[in-house]
Amino acid sequence: PKRASRLRREGSVIVDFTIDRDGNIDNVRVTESSGTQLLDQAAVEAVKRLGQFHPLPSAIPHDPWSLQIPMSYKLL
Numbered sequence: 001p002k003r004a005s006r007l008r009r010e011g012s013v014i015v016d017f018t019i020d021r022d023g024n025i026d027n028v029r030v031t032e033s034s035g036t037q038l039l040d041q042a043a044v045e046a047v048k049r050l051g052q053f054h055p056l057p058s059a060i061p062h063d064p065w066s067l068q069i070p071m072s073y074k075l076l
Helices: 002-006 037-049
Strands: 011-019 025-032 065-073
Touching: 002 037, 011 037, 025 037, 037 065
Parallel strands: none
Antiparallel strands: 011 025, 011 065
């Protein structure tokens, strides 16, 4: 995020979310904070901007899928 970059903020955040049978993203939340609200919010917004995945194949037996992804913000 531009503002975090200007403020020289770096960090890692873990975001948890679910994907339902139709591919919709839901329950987006930070499960491990970077310690900087700007970075945490940017990570949540990045996942929400994905919008939707393709519907889950019928061969996948459970619904919804719960995912947890790490996101790192580093200044170059």
